[in-house]
Amino acid sequence: MNIAINKIQTFRDDFTYSNSPEAIARFPFPFTDDEYKYTVNMEPHQPKDGENSVYARFFDIDEHYLSEMKERSLVLAEMPKRCLVMPHMELACWDMIEKIMTSLAAQYPQHFSLTQDGDNWCWENKLLNIKDSFVFGDSSTLPKPPMEYIGRQIQGDFALLDQRDDDLFLDAGIVTCPADWSLMFDAGMSFSEWHGPVPMAPSQNIFERALKYLVAIPVGRPVRRLNWTLTVNARMDTASETYHKWGHERSEVNAENVAEKVHLRVELQVIDRMPRSNALMFSIRTYLISLADISTNPQWAQRMHRVIKTLPPALIEYKGFARYHQHVVDYLAQFDESAAGD
Amino acid sequence: MTDTFKVTVTDIQTVASSIKEFTLSPVEGQLIPFSAGSHIVVEMPTEEKTYKNAYSLLSQPDDPSHYKIAVRLQDNSRGGSVYMHTQVKVGDSLTISAPANRFAPLWQAKKHILIAGGIGITPFLSYLPEFERRGEDYELHYLYRGGQTGAYCNELSEQLGDRLFCYDSATSPRCNIENLMSQRAPGTHFYICGPEKLIEAVMTTAKQLGIAAGYIHFEEFAAPKPGNAFELELKSSGRLLNVSEEESMLEAIEKSGIEIPNLCRGGVCGQCVCRVSQGKIDHRDTFLTEQERSSGDVIMPCVSRAAGERLTLDI
Ligand code: HEM
Ligand code: FES
Numbered sequence: 001m002n003i004a005i006n007k008i009q010t011f012r013d014d015f016t017y018s019n020s021p022e023a024i025a026r027f028p029f030p031f032t033d034d035e036y037k038y039t040v041n042m043e044p045h046q047p048k049d050g051e052n053s054v055y056a057r058f059f060d061i062d063e064h065y066l067s068e069m070k071e072r073s074l075v076l077a078e079m080p081k082r083c084l085v086m087p088h089m090e091l092a093c094w095d096m097i098e099k100i101m102t103s104l105a106a107q108y109p110q111h112f113s114l115t116q117d118g119d120n121w122c123w124e125n126k127l128l129n130i131k132d133s134f135v136f137g138d139s140s141t142l143p144k145p146p147m148e149y150i151g152r153q154i155q156g157d158f159a160l161l162d163q164r165d166d167d168l169f170l171d172a173g174i175v176t177c178p179a180d181w182s183l184m185f186d187a188g189m190s191f192s193e194w195h196g197p198v199p200m201a202p203s204q205n206i207f208e209r210a211l212k213y214l215v216a217i218p219v220g221r222p223v224r225r226l227n228w229t230l231t232v233n234a235r236m237d238t239a240s241e242t243y244h245k246w247g248h249e250r251s252e253v254n255a256e257n258v259a260e261k262v263h264l265r266v267e268l269q270v271i272d273r274m275p276r277s278n279a280l281m282f283s284i285r286t287y288l289i290s291l292a293d294i295s296t297n298p299q300w301a302q303r304m305h306r307v308i309k310t311l312p313p314a315l316i317e318y319k320g321f322a323r324y325h326q327h328v329v330d331y332l333a334q335f336d337e338s339a340a341g342d
Numbered sequence: 343m344t345d346t347f348k349v350t351v352t353d354i355q356t357v358a359s360s361i362k363e364f365t366l367s368p369v370e371g372q373l374i375p376f377s378a379g380s381h382i383v384v385e386m387p388t389e390e391k392t393y394k395n396a397y398s399l400l401s402q403p404d405d406p407s408h409y410k411i412a413v414r415l416q417d418n419s420r421g422g423s424v425y426m427h428t429q430v431k432v433g434d435s436l437t438i439s440a441p442a443n444r445f446a447p448l449w450q451a452k453k454h455i456l457i458a459g460g461i462g463i464t465p466f467l468s469y470l471p472e473f474e475r476r477g478e479d480y481e482l483h484y485l486y487r488g489g490q491t492g493a494y495c496n497e498l499s500e501q502l503g504d505r506l507f508c509y510d511s512a513t514s515p516r517c518n519i520e521n522l523m524s525q526r527a528p529g530t531h532f533y534i535c536g537p538e539k540l541i542e543a544v545m546t547t548a549k550q551l552g553i554a555a556g557y558i559h560f561e562e563f564a565a566p567k568p569g570n571a572f573e574l575e576l577k578s579s580g581r582l583l584n585v586s587e588e589e590s591m592l593e594a595i596e597k598s599g600i601e602i603p604n605l606c607r608g609g610v611c612g613q614c615v616c617r618v619s620q621g622k623i624d625h626r627d628t629f630l631t632e633q634e635r636s637s638g639d640v641i642m643p644c645v646s647r648a649a650g651e652r653l654t655l656d657i
Pocket of ligand 1: 038039041042159168170186194197225229
């Protein structure tokens with residue numbers, strides 16, 4: 001695939017973000033059933049669904065690359081603490097640099113290149129006009145700290161989990177587009193601590209089972225899962241700490257604007273063991289699509305109607321769309337024949 | 343499930359009378375860098391069966407040009423160590439797993455105290471370069487029997503100077519575990535690798551001194567559970583399959599052309615569940631409830647196996 005990268009669009013203020021027909025076609029639609037419930041939905045991170053799919057490569061670079069990198073730099077300028085690295089995670093950051101640079105250079109040679117001569121590396125990012133030579137493992141040879149340096153060049157949020165005593169700890173991350181959580185708040189927490197706010201899942205032992213699986217992930221066997229929520233406007237940065245900027249938008253949804261304003265927000269999460277540090281890298285690649293764009297695919301719209309309509313109230317509340325849930329159901333009903341007269 | 347790959351044995355050194363060190367080099371390209379405390383699993387195809395033993399990596403973690411392992415010839419062992427000592431020659435090729443780590447140092451520790459018994463020195467050899475790189479505070483206490491185990495003593499004392507404490511049971515006083523562990527600054531972590539008896543001694547002393555379990559770490563080798571070969575009957579489709587030691591039931595079923603829904607292939611997601619109509623089950627998943635397990639009529643074929651020689655599924 002030779003992706004055309006869009007000119008910079010915005011995820012704030014005037015929200016000029018839009019999806020091309022190609023981006024819509026490859027959207028990672030998350031619903032495999034008419035009803036949604038929490039499961040341990042992890043699978044090996046192997047390519048699937050063909051050359052154009054978001055699963056075709058280890059990291060997905062798409063038409064929104066420049067826009068997302070611009071948005072990330074805006075967030076970091078306002079809140080530098082969106083990138084946090086505890087000192088013992090430095091080696092893990094270099095693991096992350098190695099994984100990202102080698103993957104991007106191998107899988108998108110038109111945009112990225114890497115030359116390695118022992119520990120002397122030269123990295124070129126043609127999309128952002130970056131070319132740097134540095135000594136691998138020596139943070140003083142990079143223009144920015146390693147996590148921030150590479151995080152500003154790749155779509156999606158990243159966390160690095162330190163593994164101790166069969167548990168995982170959120171000890172480093174660059175998080176500028178979270179779905180209503182906060183890196184600063186969660187930093188240093190264990191797997192069950194940072195998942196504390198999630199309803200219903202604990203009763204099914206979901207997190208216990210997931211954690212067992214995660215701590216046993218070997219090098220070279222990455223896994224992935226999808227997570228989803230709804231977001232008002234194409235806003236990437238819905239961090240808890242900026243709630244005052246976006247929380248009120250939930251009450252602005254009405255029958256007229258629901259199709260344009262409400263977006264399905266899907267996270268493609270990949271979990272990969274880092275060889276040098278034994279950390280797990282958790283990448284959260286966020287995709288946004290308006291309901292209007294979803295409805296260009298009648299099967300998606302029908303399925304989504306059924307899912308949203310039958311979602312347990314505790315999940316509607318947790319995912320934050322209780323206020324406009326009915327508008328979404330009403331809008332999507334027109335695409336679901338079985339819902340006639342609903 | 344880990345990836346395996348082939349390496350060539352490029353050097354064999356006798357580093358103590360009962361310990362041989364093997365240098366393993368990639369057949370092509372480079373090996374995967376590894377983290378301090380990692381081990382690999384080496385496959386040893388003997389006439390009787392294929393042994394799979396876990397050995398700590400003791401080479402430089404960031405040097406992907408080769409791995410080193412050390413193997414002690416176990417007393418009255420018919421297993422892997424005899425094979426490594428008597429069969430393996432320079433130039434031979436071996437199949438190994440990708441590195442995995444169940445014994446990583448805790449990087450937030452204020453001080454690390456390493457206690458090695460004999461061949462138990464091996465995982466600590468990969469700690470040392472990483473400790474030096476990070477400027478960690480540590481001590482290494484090394485207990486061995488002179489002449490027989492005590493490998494790497496000279497190199498270590500050159501490298502570590504007064505951070506190394508050697509206890510040669512043949513010549514020097516015994517290591518006093520209680521003295522070693524008491525009066526330590528808060529935030530000190532203890533790591534033990536060695537015989538069961540040494541681990542027990544350290545645990546007992548820790549209890550007496552009131553040191554919490556979270557500060558004591560010992561290596562538990564999670565060597566892959568061996569699988570037994572067994573016969574699998576698929577009732578509805580009337581097929582009889584052989585599941586080999588090396589493959590999962592799910593893989594065997596897929597090979598026969600039958601698709602079963604699956605996702606994680608690791609016993610957690612619940613997708614692959616199958617009904618069992620006959621045969622005893624060796625449950626290895628974390629999905630089924632206790633009740634479902636003991637009912638004996640459901641199985642997760644991605645990880646679980648027959649406990650006997652034959653299993654019949656309702657598919
Ligand atoms: C190891 C890396 C992981 C990290 C860093 C992570 C992080 C998070 C965070 C920060 C939240 C938001 C919690 C809040 O409301 O404050 C969350 C939610 C959640 N996580 Fe994870 N998670 C990880 C792995 C997993 C895995 C493997 C599962 C598999 C079951 C999982 C299942 C969930 C679920 C179901 C939610 C609720 C999401 C929703 O309904 O919107 N997480 N996770
Ligand atoms: S495939 Fe997930 S439990 Fe078997």
